[in-house]
Amino acid sequence: MYPTVDPLAPNGISRRNFFRFAAGASALASLPILTEAHLAYAERPKFADPNKGIHIDANENPMGPCEAARSAMINIVPRGGRYLFNGEEELAEIFAKQEGLSPESVIPFAGSSEPLHYTVLAFTSKDRPLVVADPGYEAPMWAAKVSGAPIMKVPLADPKGAASHDIKAMLAASSNPGVIYICNPNNPTGTCTSPSDIEYAVANAPKDTIILIDEAYIHLCDAPRSINFVKEGKNVIVLRTFSKLYGMAGIRMGFAIGKPELLAKISQFGGMNSLPITAVAAAKASLLDADLVSTRKKIIADTRMQTIAWLKSEGYSTTPSESNCFMLDVKRPGKGVQAALGSKDMYVGRIWPAWPNSVRITVGTPDEMMAFRKAFTEVMASNTAGLVAPKLPGRLEQMPFTHMS
Structure with missing residues (x-):
């Protein structure tokens, strides 16, 4: 729950952001975040x-940040000697207003990788599996490895056609999943899962299961957004990032969107530091660029x-x-x-x-x-048989996953 008093309000940090700075740090807060x-x-x-x-x-987006974002970063640099915490709150409020959300339902992070990892850590365990599509984005599986959660990999439906998430198979993969991860559009296939399938997942998941919907690429497609589930109070966390369409992969800015009580749980694992003022300024300018x-x-x-x-x-x-x-x-x-x-x-x-x-x-x-x-x-036109890239030092190790058929 949020504090009943607002001791930091005079400095521009509201009650809804207080736990990001004052919550006790988890022992897992220092785990590597894979992007x-x-x-x-x-x-x-x-x-x-x-x-x-x-x-x-x-x-990545080779176009980089838009002109308005570049100018905003240049203009804010002279103020880099100050802790401008209120910029984060203003950014969240701009986004919340645009999406018809309450500001308490939005927390900015340095990209969407952190809240992705923290959601898996907060809601999975050895008894609460992570369910993912295969092939799909691998990062949540690494967080599950840290939490000790079983990982259930479910093949995409109709891989030669739609290559969408097989929602019914994902729901059947575990009787008590902690998190069901849906990347929409999916990474690596770029394919979308229908809104009716996502609605089915939200309606039919066990009551304590979190549906984690990663919308890193949502601006690039016509698929309906999933933020309405948050407005309806569902156990859904939606992730957004400025790394893709907005061209800010190296600048790092994103949002976690969900019920305040869910956001409080994931924020216990990290996100207590202030964000770079250049990233905040660039994100605000990007959101306000109508075209x-x-x-x-x-x-x-x-x-x-x-x-x-x-x-x-x-x-x-x-x-x-x-x-x-x-x-x-x-x-x-x-x-x-x-x-x-x-x-x-x-x-x-x-x-x-x-x-x-x-x-x-x-x-x-x-x-x-x-x-x-x-x-x-x-x-x-050449023979590529036997050509294999040499391994890099520190290459990601192979992980044991459970495959679902």
Whole structure:
């Protein structure tokens, strides 16, 4: 529960943010937080200079922050010697007003990776499994490993078609799941799960189960948003990030959205430090740019559709993505193709064990995707058998997962 008094209010920090600064730190607060950047780096074929070659491997937005966000960061830098805590509260209020939420239902974080991990830590245990789609984003599974929770991996439904979450199978995977994780659109496939399926998950999950809906890529598609579940008081936590459409992956800003009592539980694991004022300023400016989402959504969609159409004309199939990434079936071991492309300084995404003949492609700029076409044509005309990327020191270890059929 929130404090009944507001001792920090004179400094601009409200009762709803007080626990972020005053809550007792958990013993797990220092656990490593894995992000898309960590996972992409672990799969790169060599020590790749991020300033060289073409990187379409980490679902980044090569457009970077919008002009308004860049100006906001420059303008706030002279005030960097001050603890400007009230900026976070203002940011949450802007977002809450835009979405029709109560401000108490929104907490800013440095990206969405932290609240993703903290949600899994807060609501899973050795007796409360994590249920995820396969292939899907791996980060929540690493948090479950820390909490000691079983991990139930459920294959996507109709993988050669819609490649959406198989919600009924996910609900059947455990009688008492702690968290059911739905990434919509899904990473790595870029595919969306229907609103009726998500509604079914929320309506039919056990009463103490948290439905964690990761909307990192939601701005890139037409799928209905899931924030209404929060407004209805459901056991749903929605994650948003500025890393994708807003082009702020290296700046780090995101939101956890949920009932205040759920947010209080996840915030016990971290999020007590103030956020960088540059990130807060950039996020506010981005939210207030009325044309940003629609403009960038079209640019990315046009480039994605052109690339997928070309691949289809060359005889290759992809997932029906609505995001800034898709899975490409290369008809041979994906690791060999990945390594061969890496030798040309063309870095594509990692391979998921469930789909060993597919690689994930991030949608880059039109010029980058034209360069990808050239490199891909050359690689596929060669023999990639046996080509495997050399392991990197500290590479992510293999984890034991439970597979559901």
